[in-house]
Amino acid sequence: MGKPTTLASTPVLALDGVGKSYNGISVLRGISFEIAPGEIHGLLGENGAGKSTLLKILGGAITADAGAVLFDGVPTRLSSPRDSIAHGVSLISQELALVPQRTVLENVFLGGWANAAGFATPAADRRRFDELCAEVGFDLDPHALVASLPLGKAQQVEILKALARGSRVLCLDEPTAALAEAETEQLLEVLRTLAARGTTIVIVSHFLEEVLGIADRITVLRDGAQIATEDASAHTSDSLVRLMVGREVAALSRTPAPLPDSAPVVLKAEGLTNDRILDVSLEVRRGEILGLAGLVGSGRSETLRALFGADRISAGRVSVSGVPVRRATIRRMIDRGLALVPESRKDEGLVLRRTTAENIALPSLGGRQIGGIVRQGAEASAVDRVVAMVDVRGSVRHVPVGALSGGNQQKALFGKWLVTPPEVFLIDEPTRGVDIGAKVNIHNLILDLAAAGTAVIVVSSELEEVMALSHRILVLRAGRVVAEFPSPADREDIMSAAFL
Template identity: 60%
Template sequence: MAIQQLEKHEHASRRTAPDITVSGIGKRYGATQVLKDVTLSVTPGEIHGIMGENGAGKSTLLKILGGAITADSGTMELDGHPVRIATPRDAISHGISLISQELALIPNLSVLENVFLGRWSNRGSLLSPNRDCDHFARLLEETGFELDPRATVGTLPIGQQQQVEILKALARGAKVLCMDEPTAVLNEAEKEKLLQVVKRLAGTGTTVLIVSHYLEEVLGLVDRVTILRDGQHIVTEDAGGHTPESLVRLMVGREVDFLIPDVPQVPSEAGTVIRVAGLTSAKVKDISLEVRRGEILGIAGLVGSGRSETLLAVFGADRTTGGHVEINGRRIRPCSIRDAIKAGIALIPESRKEQGLVMSRPVGENIALSTLPARSWAGFVRAHREWTEVKDVSKAVDLRGARPGQPIANLSGGNQQKALFAKWLLNPPAVLLVDEPTRGVDIAAKARIHGIIVELAAMGTAVIVVSSELEEVLGLSHRIHVMRHGRIVAEFDRSATRDEVMTSAFLK
């Protein structure tokens, strides 16, 4: 961007948030044009939603504003003055802070150390910790957060870690917060608290740009929405004139069915595929469950209730101290991922980047990795067969705009999630364990992923789904187990209400 840098403002928190104008912003990764001539204006103290399908360029635009990446073309102005933001330091100097989905905290340091990292107060050559403690107290009062400054960040739940990230931004003088999927990993109580803080900050003059796939949440929060589609600006309008349906039509350019597809009944003669008896690990106690051929079992509960740990124990990824798992009547070796995969168990993990994908490798390799032995002979891979099968399964999951040789790190979150499903569809599993199947994906990708789960069940796969979205569990499942403190505390059929399930999660 051909623009000059403004004078840095050390005390940006004491001034009004700037008018922001970006014009003609473009960004390309190889042959993929991520942003094309995007123009956007944001007014001081506004809560501005940036909406679009996965791959529309939302996160890329936020990263450009926050200095995490640089645009290939276009200009940026703050209060009518041209600026150049090429690094996060540049952004911070202008009062702009990016809060990404992956939090940038040091887990073994305290809350106070993280908040003031690199910006300790001093008098002469001596540190002045009392001034920082006073500043920390003022930040808590401003946000309403309740955090112990001495607590080690790595021991905090994710919701409080995100609060630390916000305090860190405010301590650096941020008057513009760029928040990318801030509620994706939060429970309902944490979400509500965060949204109230965002409103409070906007009321004091802070500008907030927010990317989120939770449409109702966005409409209840933002003043205006900007829609991106295929990297292009479609429209910027007042949020009050929109519904979730109208936003989706703008985002995808067509009508999208919001409903989870019809879930077929389990045949009465369907046999049990997976039986778990008394499974116990450090995080779960005496887990027993059965899932029949073509059945979808949902697991609900609060964050920390043991839902994810149950799937990891069944898959052999967490060490167990008791109990066993049977697939089609055959007991498999505990704590062995290799045996679980051989028996036909597949896992879509909670974190695609940390547990599910090799981010440094191409799309095709990631999809083919789990079934590599089926296409190799004497140590050699049948490359043509692999290439053909990868392309076929990519089409089946609607993996848009992705080439097998393209780095998977360059795909949007929704396409990465589809690639995870494609990885196991090359050889459909007997049992599919799915943890947070649609976290951080747009409404169209969510509809396709729901379709894949139902299609696999219709083919006879036994499916276990964990989700923090209770509507997703209720809509997809034939039966629902509710977990609390590492144990299954209740079971419901698909006629269960939200209130019944939540009451069991909290009180039973």
């Protein structure tokens, strides 16, 4: 647990009455706290509490309407990311600010390449890159295109980029959401090392035990207001939840309903192979929740994409309700009753500029058209029913889905497939970047779908989530299925299979 913090006489960073409003609606009100050099400061709250907005103000992405941000006791106006970078602040958001078609090395030193008399000196950049990787323990290929990296590796590139700039304040928004357990522990150790050397860390995370294990102090926001700023050592996960939501929260999920022996196989895959997976075979029965566990890069997400027809296979076959699907494509798999919640809702799951209602209605649009004309009444009724089912909060039907909180976006992503409930639901990272209340809702939604007869395959980097939801668990390593465990499974057995 974090240590109690005594602030230096001059904090490296202070907020004094910071506020922000959009269209007359206040999203931050009177936020005031100080952060000492070398402190790790946790910023907690439900989705929509104002955490990401506050980080964006510190990173210069948006400008505060009220109050002041002070560096070394001096009020500073942060009008752009360049202003923040000039003051030694780096913001690592959930949406990574990388250039996908450039190499890892180029991204790390973007805009700050070594030069001599105006000429680039690549050898100097490479030496510095190797030094940074050795310092934090990252294993990155400097010549790999960022577009080819999984999310966890791409995040490591962002961290290296911040260190290359010499940042003294590092603001991280959900830094471990895309990481498996081993990568998470590695990152947290890196943050501890950086803090011990004097770097100030501000971290937003929904993993409360993680924050309690690393933070010196914690600030809790609720509905844009500051509820508390206190030593982490004074809190438990339960006490933080009460501060965040203002009430007790039930256990994260129920136990999955028992699966009848007579439940038929709905989806069967035999020997699926491509450049990311090798000879993957599995089956899932009606009403069953099958969990896929493994490290980042083990082939979990790639298996879901192959089943959905998003990635082509070079060998193997998929059958739905006993009928083989030839030359699987996304359209054919949707027609056969499959749905996919992808790993990244913003890159692959939602059309961010379109409204929440349009996103929810999109996959089932063809069923509400007559002569190419959409039946607006039927669509509105279907959307309202799904919005209530997935518990999207607020009057958001006509709001661009990109403007919603992470929790509401994730619920909308589920909702788009529930206008016509699928036979098989493939779910990749069901609760990434959502608050504890939304997590409860999503877990219960998955359990309700399975209880109603939907076959579910779920992937999560959070092993406890897979264990809580699943009837069975398959473990993947290096693109292969290496073990199978019935529920309840032993955590150490699963981790041993994933690593060894």
